[in-house]
Amino acid sequence: NAGVTQTPKFQVLKTGQSMTLQCAQDMNHEYMSWYRQDPGMGLRLIHYSVGAGITDQGEVPNGYNVSRSTTEDFPLRLLSAAPSQTSVYFCASSYTDSSSYNEQFFGPGTRLTVL
Amino acid sequence: GQSLEQPSEVTAVEGAIVQINCTYQTSGFYGLSWYQQHDGGAPTFLSYNALDGLEETGRFSSFLSRSDSYGYLLLQELQMKDSASYFCAVRGGRDDKIIFGKGTRLHILP
Numbered sequence: 001n002a003g004v005t006q007t008p009k010f011q012v013l014k015t016g017q018s019m020t021l022q023c024a025q026d027m028n029h030e031y032m033s034w035y036r037q038d039p040g041m042g043l044r045l046i047h048y049s050v051g052a053g054i055t056d057q058g059e060v061p062n063g064y065n066v067s068r069s070t071t072e073d074f075p076l077r078l079l080s081a082a083p084s085q086t087s088v089y090f091c092a093s094s095y096t097d098s099s100s101y102n103e104q105f106f107g108p109g110t111r112l113t114v115l
Numbered sequence: 116g117q118s119l120e121q122p123s124e125v126t127a128v129e130g131a132i133v134q135i136n137c138t139y140q141t142s143g144f145y146g147l148s149w150y151q152q153h154d155g156g157a158p159t160f161l162s163y164n165a166l167d168g169l170e171e172t173g174r175f176s177s178f179l180s181r182s183d184s185y186g187y188l189l190l191q192e193l194q195m196k197d198s199a200s201y202f203c204a205v206r207g208g209r210d211d212k213i214i215f216g217k218g219t220r221l222h223i224l225p
Contacts, residue, residue, distance in 0.1 A: 033212075033213065035215070040123075040217065041217060042202060042215050042216055042217035042218045043158065043202065043204075043215040043218075044215070045212060045213070045214055045215075048212055048213075050211075056210055056212070058212060058214075059214065090157060090158070092158075099163070099165070101145070101146070101206060101211075101213075102145075102146040102147075102148040102163040102165075102204070102206050102213070103148070103160045103163060104148075104150075104158075104160060104204075104213065105160070106157040106158050106159070107157065108156075108157050109157055
């Protein structure tokens, strides 16, 4: 199993550009989520999904869109990049049964810089 | 909403025991979990508590008191490789999402 994969690993954007961060998992996990990590701010939840066709907003959703057309994939779209979106982005997934829900598996992260 | 509080930094000596505390607020509660993150890496799952009490996994233990909305991670026989950031995370709220604390940086002195 590849686990949770994210592409790209690094990205530099100019203000106003759009892009999609890719996330895929091969563990048949129902729950998938996107976090951003900034120094001193911990991991902040952007969007999450409990299954294909279902998405919901997290703590900091503004400026980001997601979709979940398949169980495996959960792309994150930046609509019009801003310098405030410079961050490290992590995708995570887990099962949704009672005990496994809390054990999230993380991808390696995407380091995004917006100039 | 949901929120978590944990110390920003803790320092301990190699071979000693250290406790990292976490208090949380959530409208609904389904579990408190702990993650470890080394510099430049991704968070990795350590442990999870849904019920009151202590859960032990090797050198690491995690404790939960739901009545106090409080938990801690206990690391024993500290090794230099335990130098990392540790995050508590709560699953709960109206829509059953998982929210992380800001993390505790653990420094280990030889």
